[in-house]
Amino acid sequence: MSFVARRGNTLVLAICVLIALPVVTRNAVWTDSAALLGIYALLALSVGLSYGQAGILTLSQAAFASLGAYAAAICTVRWGWPPLADLPVALLLPALIAFPVARLVARLSPLATALSTLAIGSIIAIAIRSADDFTGGYMGIAGVPSIGFVKAPASYAWLIWAMVVIVVFLYENLCHSAYGRALNVLRFDQARAAADGVNPPMLVSAAFAISSSIAGVSGWLYAHYISFVSPESLDAHLSISALLMAVVGGAEFILGPILGTLLLDGLTRLLPAAELQGVYYGIALIVILLVARRGIFGLIEGGLAQVRQLRRSRSGEVTALEIEASRP
């Protein structure tokens, strides 16, 4: 397969971004939404990698993002580091926590693992709240500086979506590598993967660590864009939203979480606001998941497969089933 074909998702996304952003950034509100949605998309992508690929149903991604955000805030505001110097911290800190935790819990049942991620998320949130000399406690940290040359919201929208494209590029590389294939096998049959020479807890933990780094980057961008972080900024509610975004779009598909992010955000904006919104939102989610169990992308793929099948049988091309049937 050629270089281009194996980066289809990256290309599609890059083209969409290049077409959409110049239009979107003409309006101040859209620009702001684009920047925030990019940040959420990164968070949803981190769920995609963790849940869709490594099979860890994670409820801690917003906590990892807040680690990235606080890393940015503390390094720049408290210690006076130049912005960008804090990026490695925002990348590594979540991974350094995620990896050992995953090593410990990856052997457990999927449900127990999910609950452990919920617990680690809560622990991080509590730690941030209580280390108030350091994190500002419930008041948070204000005045996080911009990232050097990037100041205007439109520049942030570009930077953030460039980051989304980069992450999708890396993600796609991973999927087309031996490690990505191994993760795929692992999700369906641990024993089969082990017989290929995969060390399941190790690989899953590594994938979870990468996913937490992606969440860390989204937090890093958040802190610099909004300029303020507090415990409510990236709270547990957002972890659940990110999971929903990934699942609705199609967690196992590379672009699924991004589609889910746009869709769910659109939904909250279209639905009548105020007290009952949560109810409508819940109903809409249930309907989507009933119609598309594997997310919107799963639905699209199922449709395409049917069309292909139809066309093939019309054109008289031999299908796999016919290969089977015609065997000697």
Place this chain on the structure above:
Amino acid sequence: MNLRMLRALAICVGAVAMIAGSARAQDAPVKIGAVLSLSGPAAVFGIPERDAIQAIVAKMSSTTKGGRKFEISFYDDKSNPTEATRAVNQAINDKVVAIVGPSTGSGILAAGPIAQRLSTPLIGPAGTLAITDPKNEFYPWIFRAAPSDASDVRAILQDMAKGNAKKVGIFYQEDAYGKTGVDLAREVGPSLGLNVVETASAPYTATDLTAQATKLRNAGAQAVFLQISIAALGSSFVKAARQVGLSVPIYANAGLAQRSFAENVGNEVEGLRIVSIGNLPYDPTPGEAELAKMLEAAGKQPQGWGELTGSNALMAALGAIDRQKGKDITGASMRETLESLCDFDKFARGRVCYSAKDHDGWHEDALVITEVRNKQFRSVP
């Protein structure tokens, strides 16, 4: 038609258009945004804030005292700082000249840079100290519409000093809010002749507080200050104090001054003193009574001080609009006017004057010490 005539005509048309335009600018309602926590945990404050604003707008028929039409649109910050930034962005995009809110301190801190960048002042009904910290880059654009947390502490300590207490014990919840209160009391106390002799703390979920009460009793505290926002901690502490014989005045911070607290706790909190922004539900001043009447006319029952802080923010904005009679109003002009706004029409008690150095405006005289009596907050004279 020759060129000269054409030019003359163009000038005439232009002039007429300008006059008509400026007349329209005068007639067009001034837009104000209200970014409030209408959902989420902070909705207990956000919804009364909205109710008060709606009641006032209805009563005034969307016209200021000075006769200027205004229009108010509401946005939900969902008790979340990120949503607050989105809502503030949206409001400013909708051409508002000032924003009431966001409801929470973190919402204001998150939205501050946007207010600054897009030159639109925020009038925030929150007590969080940091929102008017002069070190904030966006300091010029934030005005407070409620007494700050420091004022609350000061009001309590002043009342203690009036009762001739010298030794103060503090019980606080184990978080930054609790610790901030202790720090403030230590800072303010000595100037009032008060000494913090002992402190005790507990996590949110503690139920038996006899150890903490005993500790404060043994230190010989003559008055106790509860820096808590969790209602259950308040009633547990008062009960424990009674059990261990700690019979000194107990004061709690404004977090508990909600109708639901007074009505839902048992007799054990009888006599507990709580600092409150006005006393809308039980002992209103004439101004507060006026607001309470408007609320009742709109079918709402006054809950606590959310209505007052919401009205404060709105009245400050309307006051600033009236000071700019006959002028074009922009976000920048609103900010400038607010910065010298003093003694405007409002419903809450206290004298308010903003200045370049004082964006807090509201101070201890906006507060009242209340006492829980018979499931009501009664103002202590």
Place this chain on the structure above:
Amino acid sequence: MSGGLVAKGMEVSFGGVRALRGVDIVVSPGAVMGLIGRNGSGKSTLFNCITGFVRPSGGRVSVDGKDITGMRPHQVVAKGVGRTFQTPRLEARTSVLTAVTCGLYASVRSSLVGALFGSPWAMREERLLRERAEAEMERLGLANLRHVEVGKLSLGLLRLVEVARCLVSGARFVMLDEPAAGLTSVEKDKLAAEVRAVAARGLGVLLVEHNIDMVRQLCRSVAVLETGNVLCQGTPDEVLRNDDVIRSYLGALGDIEDAAGGWQ
């Protein structure tokens, strides 16, 4: 210890049930060792025991003299012992080529970070893996199924893909779990030829198979398991003439073939 894959005195018990009671088996390089026995006789347990999926309560396993007892499955693979599964669960949409390429995981040298950033090194290795997988598929007659999704394959062909996955890994000892079940006679011939070729390359093969013809064709030596013991061992002809074997095994052959599909 001698060369080859040697399991000595293997014992396993599951909550009081002794699934293996001291089984000895030797797979020599370049030879195909057959393993037969009826359902529940302990063949799978022996497989799992040698490959690290089940921890033995007694006995030792070694590869070319190196002890691998109690190692985890991926460590066993790293020592050069590969295996197949009878009913592998795979994502239905995976292509046959991808499924076979998965077998090369143990030989991947580029790091996870390299793979993430798509380093030239990693890309080159990726091409190499693909070529090796294609070559193995060619030998097993799977080449024209390259892009077919595994979900569309019959269980028989799926097992053949499993064999390809196992062989491609470069293991020195391969353990095949009923690879011929469900194959057509042409495919069986291809499989047999490949197994023979593999052995000729110097690999040791342990073959669990119910197809007596295939066992007779391929194996120099056969062991028969019965309730966790080796009932007898010898050349296929010797074993198949053994009265005990006929009684215990061949008599029940019909049952076994019925059960083979759902049996693991």
